[in-house]
Amino acid sequence: MPTKEHELPLEMVRNRPQLAPTILRTIFGIDLPQEAPASLASEAAAGMNPAELRCDATVLLNGPEAPTWGIIVESQLRHDKEKSFSWPGYLALLRGRHKCPVILLVFCPDSATARACAKPIDMGHPEWVLKPLTFHPGMLPPVTDVDEARRLPELSVLSTPVHSDGPHAKAVLTSVAAAIDALNRDSGELYDDYLKGRLSEAAREILEEIVKTAGYEWQSDFAKSHIARGRAEGRAEGRAEGEAEMLLRVLAGRGIAVSDEIRERIVGCTDIEQLLHWGERAGVIDSAEELFD
Structure with a gap:
């Protein structure tokens, strides 16, 4: 078969x-x-x-x-x-x-x-x-022109895995994203399934960001799940930033000095549960260093 x-x-x-x-x-x-x-x-x-x-x-x-x-x-x-x-x-x-x-x-x-x-x-x-x-x-050479990719999406899809981690990566992935967005559901599912199995993790992340930023509405379940995941990650990132800001405000309100190193650690944390835990401790500690005990 x-x-x-x-x-x-x-x-x-x-x-x-x-x-x-x-x-x-x-x-x-x-x-x-x-x-x-x-x-x-x-x-x-x-x-x-x-x-x-x-x-x-x-x-x-x-x-x-x-x-x-x-x-x-x-x-x-x-x-x-x-x-x-x-x-x-x-x-x-x-x-x-x-x-x-x-x-x-x-x-x-x-x-x-x-x-x-x-x-x-x-x-x-x-x-x-x-x-x-x-x-x-x-x-195949890299397809870096969006109009060319839309005229012959299959050529863009075939060549993308070869060039998606090279010097033309961003242009190649931008072109293939536009090409797939112009396809019907059946072809779109087939082609992005092909890409899914051949792109590196780094290339997939760049492609997801391009699709999300450009507002493309890919028709396949694979693409929709990736877009949904990207949006969920964006919401989680926004919530983490809010929790970190609140934690720093609590520490400042209590007159607790925060070093640049500790500030960077708090702002760089994306684990919401961890930030909430630190927020609970912020009300009872006497120094910022105790936050991490």
Whole structure:
């Protein structure tokens, strides 16, 4: 049964077919027409044994009636030597059906898998060698422009984990937050679930703050829970500041001197129960140092 990790890149291509030609232009320098509309076609390849020839996804440029390019998209979590027999069949049948040039694009989770899947396939006929174009997220540049991220959210989502702890982290996370905010609920849930499992704790905290500050209303339960947690933490932080201020006022009202070190300890405390305990002691102690006994 296909896993979520296998299906994610395919779902991205199905949601936005333009992702496939964009990767081919950006990463591999393939001269595909910039303005050509991209559409999905049937994954089934009619041949002598169609049950064995069903690719993961097919994209056609310039429409299904007279396409100018065909793209076979495959998702591989590991190298499978059997693909060296099926991949050429996919390309040959799509080329024969639509009478146009075709390309094989293979999504991989990492560089090791991409290298293994990129091994040339010698067809036996002289000079007929298929060289799969394999891709992994580490090959993508950072997406730091909000408008670009909104135009092609899938590219932003794929590249974000690679660059979320680097020098462009804030711009990358700001862009992906805006991109996900513009998506529908189903896609938003899928993409931020992908991010949740791949971002560092520091990057997740920055992303949560960006979502909260910008006022985005992400539709997924994951995002809502994070936003709710951020708001709860904000309320708790505000209450802690209030309790610390009250404690300092009580000490000042009783004429108890408070050193800079003790003041910093009180103001820096975020444990409300601890602050309440100190507040109770503030009414009976004779020096600020006794607060911590």
